[in-house]
Amino acid sequence: MKDRTFAFIKTDKKLVKLFFRDITVIKGLGNYVEINTLSHKKYIYYKSLKELIETLPDEFMRVHNSYIVNLTNIESFEDNQLVCQDQKIAVAKSYKDCLITALNTMML
Template sequence: MTNKQDFTFIKTDRKLIKLNFDDILFIKGLGNYVEIFVRSNKKYVYYKTLKDLIEKLPDEFMRVHNSNIVNMKNVDYVEDNHLVIGEHKITIAKSYKDCLLNSIDKLLL
């Protein structure tokens, strides 16, 4: 039994909100802030940079663009230079593509 944490808390709107990592679809960077998109079609604004965040997130989270981190568990498919998560289409930047494809290769059956 690993005691891997599967949730976190974020401070937003003067509340501490519990977020399960599995519910996070992707995270979009906005300078010193991020928007965290979750399953229930909600999004939370959080005062943190993507760089700080990626260091604290579990392994299934990957940076795919200067302004996006995705949860690989929730990716529906990869097409050309995009990842699709539900109705969200996220661009894969050239600089992150090799790393992403390597990770996907490890997940292939």
């Protein structure tokens, strides 16, 4: 199961299968997270960002105290802001260098 491409989350009293490639942004809400997908669906899941980032694949990166993004779904990055599906996300100074390094490995 090390190379799995999906995970199940418990939300609204049911288990929902989420493919990692479909996740765009994960927003921290205290002990909960809001998971946004390419199909514009939002799921509320009981887990902290700190716990979640440890279980996600390498294409996910924390860019702010309140946000994790899927690097494969970033549309643009300019002036300390990422754009993922028309959603602008501020990149914290402490995460910027790591993000730039990761994006440089994906450049042509």
